[in-house]
Amino acid sequence: DAGVTQSPTHLIKTRGQHVTLRCSPISGHKSVSWYQQVLGQGPQFIFQYYEKEERGRGNFPDRFSARQFPNYSSELNVNALLLGDSALYLCASSLEFGREIYGYTFGSGTRLTVV
Amino acid sequence: EDQVTQSPEALRLQEGESSSLNCSYTVSGLRGLFWYRQDPGKGPEFLFTLYSAGEEKEKERLKATLTKKESFLHITAPKPEDSATYLCAVQAGGTGANNLFFGTGTRLTVIP
Numbered sequence A: 001d002a003g004v005t006q007s008p009t010h011l012i013k014t015r016g017q018h019v020t021l022r023c024s025p026i027s028g029h030k031s032v033s034w035y036q037q038v039l040g041q042g043p044q045f046i047f048q049y050y051e052k053e054e055r056g057r058g059n060f061p062d063r064f065s066a067r068q069f070p071n072y073s074s075e076l077n078v079n080a081l082l083l084g085d086s087a088l089y090l091c092a093s094s095l096e097f098g099r100e101i102y103g104y105t106f107g108s109g110t111r112l113t114v115v
Numbered sequence B: 001e002d003q004v005t006q007s008p009e010a011l012r013l014q015e016g017e018s019s020s021l022n023c024s025y026t027v028s029g030l031r032g033l034f035w036y037r038q039d040p041g042k043g044p045e046f047l048f049t050l051y052s053a054g055e056e057k058e059k060e061r062l063k064a065t066l067t068k069k070e071s072f073l074h075i076t077a078p079k080p081e082d083s084a085t086y087l088c089a090v091q092a093g094g095t096g097a098n099n100l101f102f103g104t105g106t107r108l109t110v111i112p
Helices: none
Strands: A005-007 A012-013 A019-024 A031-037 A044-050 A053-057 A064-068 A075-080 A086-095 A108-115 B003-007 B010-014 B020-025 B029-036 B045-049 B056-059 B062-066 B070-075 B084-092 B104-109
Touching: A005 A086, A012 A019, A019 A108, A031 A075, A044 A064, A044 A075, A075 A086, B003 B062, B003 B084, B010 B020, B010 B029, B020 B084, B029 B062, B029 B070, B045 B056, B045 B062, B070 B084
Parallel strands: A012 A108, B010 B104
Antiparallel strands: A005 A019, A019 A075, A031 A044, A031 A086, A044 A053, A064 A075, A086 A108, B003 B020, B020 B070, B029 B045, B029 B084, B056 B062, B062 B070, B084 B104
């Protein structure tokens, strides 16, 4: 059974560009969350989506946006990239909103480098 | 404000030398405390969830415990393959998003 799948695995972008990261949750999981992990730090919450609706947003600028599709996959979009956006972007899926304590599985992440 | 502090930042152990990692937390109504293992360049791998003070969970050489203010991850007779960063995270029981709030991790190195 496939785990959380993220694409691409690595990405290099130039300052000012736009990027789209993709995530497919575990089969049967309906909630998807996005985290940013800067080198040497713990993951920091960006968004949570459930049933295509945003259920939570972390302390990130409006340059960050996301959406969830009917098949529960999700995209994270970042506009006007800054050097400080360089990080590992992690997607996590859980069965339902409010049931994260029963399982919250991370993907391997997308390593974004902004030059 | 939710806060998670992990110590030490880094730990070097000889193979077979047992030790403990600490996670101190401040959260408005703890719903769950999570331990994850993360290898370089990879996503966090789930280890344990603890729900209430006094709870303990074990998996191979790892044992996690929880009090009202902190959690410990005990590593018994570690092996080189236990080398990784261990992350602690809490989920608050308040309204709003059910996100995890992470500490900065403890980087464990086990020397053969």
